[in-house]
Amino acid sequence: MFTSGSPRRRVAVLGAVVAVAALALTACSTGTSGNVPGGNDATDASGVEQMLAGAPVADESLFTPGSTMAKIRDRGTLIVGEALDAPLLSQQDPTNPDDVAGYDAYLAQLLSVYIFGKPSVKIVPPASETREALLQNGTVDVVFNTYTITEERAKQITFAGPYFSSGLAVAVKADNKDITGIDDLGGKTVIIGSNTPAVTAVPEAQPTAKLVDFATDPQAVQALLQGRGDAYVQDYTLLASNAAANPKLKVVGQPFTAEPYGIGLGFGDAEFKEFINNWLLKIQEGGQWGQAWTHSLGTVVESEIPTPPTIGSVPGS
Amino acid sequence: MEIFTENAGLLLDAIGTTLLMVVVAGVGSLLLGVLVTVARVSPIPILRRAAFLYVQFFINVPLLALLLLAVFALPDAGLILPLLPTAIIVLTVYESAYVAEAVRSGVNTVAVGQIEAGRALGLTLWQSLRLIVIPQSLRAVVQPIGNVMIALAMNTALAAVVGVVELTSRVNKINLVHAKPIEIFTSAGLVYMLIALAIGLAAGRIERKVAIIR
Numbered sequence: 001m002f003t004s005g006s007p008r009r010r011v012a013v014l015g016a017v018v019a020v021a022a023l024a025l026t027a028c029s030t031g032t033s034g035n036v037p038g039g040n041d042a043t044d045a046s047g048v049e050q051m052l053a054g055a056p057v058a059d060e061s062l063f064t065p066g067s068t069m070a071k072i073r074d075r076g077t078l079i080v081g082e083a084l085d086a087p088l089l090s091q092q093d094p095t096n097p098d099d100v101a102g103y104d105a106y107l108a109q110l111l112s113v114y115i116f117g118k119p120s121v122k123i124v125p126p127a128s129e130t131r132e133a134l135l136q137n138g139t140v141d142v143v144f145n146t147y148t149i150t151e152e153r154a155k156q157i158t159f160a161g162p163y164f165s166s167g168l169a170v171a172v173k174a175d176n177k178d179i180t181g182i183d184d185l186g187g188k189t190v191i192i193g194s195n196t197p198a199v200t201a202v203p204e205a206q207p208t209a210k211l212v213d214f215a216t217d218p219q220a221v222q223a224l225l226q227g228r229g230d231a232y233v234q235d236y237t238l239l240a241s242n243a244a245a246n247p248k249l250k251v252v253g254q255p256f257t258a259e260p261y262g263i264g265l266g267f268g269d270a271e272f273k274e275f276i277n278n279w280l281l282k283i284q285e286g287g288q289w290g291q292a293w294t295h296s297l298g299t300v301v302e303s304e305i306p307t308p309p310t311i312g313s314v315p316g317s
Numbered sequence: 318m319e320i321f322t323e324n325a326g327l328l329l330d331a332i333g334t335t336l337l338m339v340v341v342a343g344v345g346s347l348l349l350g351v352l353v354t355v356a357r358v359s360p361i362p363i364l365r366r367a368a369f370l371y372v373q374f375f376i377n378v379p380l381l382a383l384l385l386l387a388v389f390a391l392p393d394a395g396l397i398l399p400l401l402p403t404a405i406i407v408l409t410v411y412e413s414a415y416v417a418e419a420v421r422s423g424v425n426t427v428a429v430g431q432i433e434a435g436r437a438l439g440l441t442l443w444q445s446l447r448l449i450v451i452p453q454s455l456r457a458v459v460q461p462i463g464n465v466m467i468a469l470a471m472n473t474a475l476a477a478v479v480g481v482v483e484l485t486s487r488v489n490k491i492n493l494v495h496a497k498p499i500e501i502f503t504s505a506g507l508v509y510m511l512i513a514l515a516i517g518l519a520a521g522r523i524e525r526k527v528a529i530i531r
Contacts, residue, residue: 128493129489129492129493129498129502130498132496132497132498133498133499150496152494152495152496153496155496156496156497157496191480194477194478194486194489194490195489195493199490199493199494200493200494212400212480213480213482213486213490214478214479214480215477215478215479219385219389219479222389223388223389223480226389226392226393226397227392227397228392228397228400228480
């Protein structure tokens with residue numbers, strides 16, 4: 001009665017096949033965002049190389065002995081906390097792991113050129129949860145990670161910049177005619193990305209909205225299209241690229257927040273902060289700031305290169 | 318410290334959700350797991366085969382894949398449930414495979430002679446399972462099942478990925494505002510540790526109580 005009479009091996013193989021099939025199915029369902037914009041094609045790559053070749057390099061006199069930048073230069077690589085899965089911002093090419101494209105990635109490369117004269121970046125992907133800890137314990141030198149400058153965070157770490165200003169916007173299903181912006185979201189179910197500025201910004205703007213959060217952007221888009229929520233609030237640029245790739249989605253209204261992105265540094269490192277702020281001014285003047293945008297975010301929105309935000313203009317920077 | 322007092326309501330709510338998932342999925346997976354084991358040791362070939370495949374499937378597919386599948390693929394097939402029930406159902410079927418394996422090892426501790434004796438007394442299959450096999454197997458595997466329940470408690474954190482606001486998801490959000498990852502995540506870890514400790518102690522107690530002295 002308790003002996004296993006079934007031909008075990010055959011059944012085990014069958015079990016494995018079923019499991020693989022299920023995995024393949026998962027991969028299909030979560031990977032619908034297939035179209036990853038952000039230019040890994042040849043023309044873009046050479047454009048980026050040109051941008052890096054023409055980028056400013058720091059003067060010898062700026063590396064005061066014992067300073068953070070001097071230590072980084074002696075080490076030979078810049079250790080950067082940046083994502084590997086953020087389309088347009090910092091996306092790793094799965095077939096070529098050395099190729100990380102996007103706005104944050106290009107800026108990190110530009111900074112490494114400024115320090116070493118050539119690009120030399122080592123990426124440590126931070127979770128949004130661990131950025132402060134990584135900076136505090138010195139695991140990374142800088143963080144380029146759509147890191148919104150807030151006063152709370154500025155008590156833990158130091159921000160250079162802001163280097164970019166973005167905002168949150170609302171996306172809905174293409175056939176939705178009732179929601180035309182953040183003002184229509186009272187009492188509605190709103191999908192947001194975990195660990196994005198939307199987590200705090202949406203309740204501030206619409207206290208009665210019910211929030212559902214998903215870990216990644218493709219999941220959130222899928223959830224919106226499947227009707228798990230009435231709207232999806234996310235960074236305007238990211239939504240624009242989603243809408244460009246997927247006709248079932250549309251962006252409504254204008255961005256309703258201003259998110260100033262800063263460069264995270266170790267707490268209280270005023271010298272390094274000044275060094276980076278000077279570099280930001282130089283790449284803004286030199287045009288590399290705009291080129292980095294053109295090669296990344298600029299590929300999905302039809303507008304001119306935006307005006308860079310004034311450095312130090314935000315509380316906490 | 319004021320982080321936790323300020324957000325006490327939200328945190329307690331989240332811990333409640335985590336505990337709810339542990340209790341409902343725990344009880345569900347125990348019941349389902351025992352049923353699967355019964356099917357696995359039954360004399361009906363198709364049932365045995367189905368139960369074997371069930372266990373192999375859920376043991377070999379990662380829980381995260383199952384959660385994503387249930388949350389994002391089932392709606393495409395026309396089946397859409399709210400997030401919390403979906404997560405609880407997935408946890409239940411997933412952990413029940415592990416419960417089934419544990420209980421099956423308990424079944425093997427019941428001597429064949431006992432079943433033969435039952436048959437000689439004229440017990441039906443159902444009677445011998447209910448009166449002889451299952452009670453003794455469950456008593457033998459209290460500690461392994463306790464471990465499965467602890468794993469279940471830890472696994473509830475994965476539901477954060479698919480939008481369930483349980484403890485992990487909540488502390489993520491709180492950290493986003495307060496930016497104190499070490500303090501916040503250590504505290505969350507302590508809560509999980511307490512849950513695990515409670516399950517472990519309870520399992521030890523139950524085991525002593527129901528142990529078969531041979």
